[in-house]
Amino acid sequence: MTFIRSLFTVFIGCFFMASCDQSGPVKIGFIAELSGAGEDTGTASLNALKLAAQQINTAGGINDRMIEIIPRDDQKSPDVAQQHVREFKELGVDAIVGPIISSIGMAMLPVINELDIVTISPTVSAAEFAGFRDNLFRMNSTTTQNARAYARHNIELGRERVAIALDGENEAFTESWYHEFLLEFDALNGRVVSKVWINVDDTPLSDIAQKLLAEKPDGIILITNGADSARLSKEIRKISDDIVLSAAEWAGSETLIDMGGDAVxxxxxxQAYDRYDPNPRFQKFVADYTAMFDEHPGYTAVLTYDAATVLFAALKTKHPDQRLSDALVTMxxxxxxxxxxxxDQFGDGNRGIYFVTIRDGKFIHQK
Structure with a gap:
């Protein structure tokens, strides 16, 4: 009888703890690079999540529960990212928003599946993520759509010989992007005349620029982040004023223009969105974001706000007994x-893509 009474007491305690938890804040873990070369994209992403949460909280929260954001810096380290996921589990988060880069997504995937934490990444896009029912939900198109579009674009403009720089610190993305580009480019009779890695050793960017230009390509494609694309572009422009430069969608942050200047x-x-969309919903977001953070939102901010929008909607409308992952795929x-x-049924999203050219310090849509 004493044993049964003890079990009953534990059950009642757990029941009330669960009830209290349901009346407490909705805890959202956030993970991205908030320091280092890619901190601009991580910070913009966090800002957008803060804005979305503030707007929901001002309107009464999610079923009267306020949203609490718990941000963590992944430091572009797989080990650090995994540690933060385990910390999020201990803190009782309802979901995670992030990460930004695919290599961190690959590191987090087994842990979020093990701990059963729904995670929505605004931007990861390596093709290897697609087509699996797991706890990682993606807002972005994959490298299959994006990289192959670059291949067709270059061929259409007569660039049949290209050189490519790849970032070794985000190999999950860069290798996937390069593979998909190469498949399409080769099928269209294009040729990659040189492939050079950055951030894998201490090779100066000036030497990398020389290697990229050595085979006299029709164009150079940088599969690197915004800051590194800007720095490498400056080194390339010291050697060649007229070589055509392209950058993978990953580079499309405001930092690319701010740091790159004339070189870019x-x-x-x-781009994964139309930054000139007259849609009132988009224009209000731009105005609210600019007013709150005194800067224009970049692509990670836009995709993160969308991620927050769909996440908060699912949390608000799901049945109490329904799994969040099921609510997201059936919404x-x-x-x-x-x-x-x-x-879709695998938690994969998709987005339209827009080719832009940097003109007078702005991303201008190509017609």
Whole structure:
């Protein structure tokens, strides 16, 4: 009888703890690079999540529960990212938003599956993530769509010989992107005349620029982040004023323009949203973000706000006994900033892509 009474007491205690938990804040873990070369994209992402949470909280929260954001810096380290996921579990987060880069997503994936934590990444896009039912939900298109679009674009403009720089600190993304580009480019009779890695040793960017130009390519593609793309572009421009430069979509942050200056003028890249969309919902977001953070939102901010929008909607509308992952894949299309938001049965999203050229310090859509 004493044993049964003890079990009953534990049950009652757990029941009330659960009830209290349901009336406490909705805890959202956030993870991205908040220091180092890629901190601009991580900070912009966190800012967008803060804005989305503030707006929901001002309107009464999620079923009267306020949203609490718990941010963590992954330091672009797989080990650090995994540690933070385990910390999030101990803190009782309802979901995680992030990461930004695919290599960190690869490191987090087994842990979020083990601990059963729904995670929505605004931007990871390595093709290896697609087509699996797991706890990682993706807002972005994959490297299959994006890299192959770059291959067709270059061929259409007569660039049949290209040199490529790849960032060794985000190999999950860069190798996937390069592989998908090469498949399409080769099928269209294009040729990659040189492939050079950065951030794998102490090779100066000036030497890398020389290697990229050595085979006299028709163009150079940088599969690197915004800061490294800017720095490498400056070194390339010291040698060649007229070589055509492209950068993978990963580079498309405001830092690329701020750091690159004249060196990135004329650079081409893909964007995952229409930054000139007249849609009132998008224009209000731009105005609210600018007012709150005194800067224009970049692509990670836009995609993170969309991620937060769909996450908060699922948390608000799901049945109490329904798993969040099931609520996300069964939820009807939800209005986003540029397009309707939804996940397929595998938790994969998709976005339209837009080629832009940097002109006068702005990303200008190509016609």
């Amino acid at each position: 003028e004329g650079m081409e890249l893909v 009807p299309p939800h209005p986003g900033l540029n397009q309707e938001l939804m996940f």
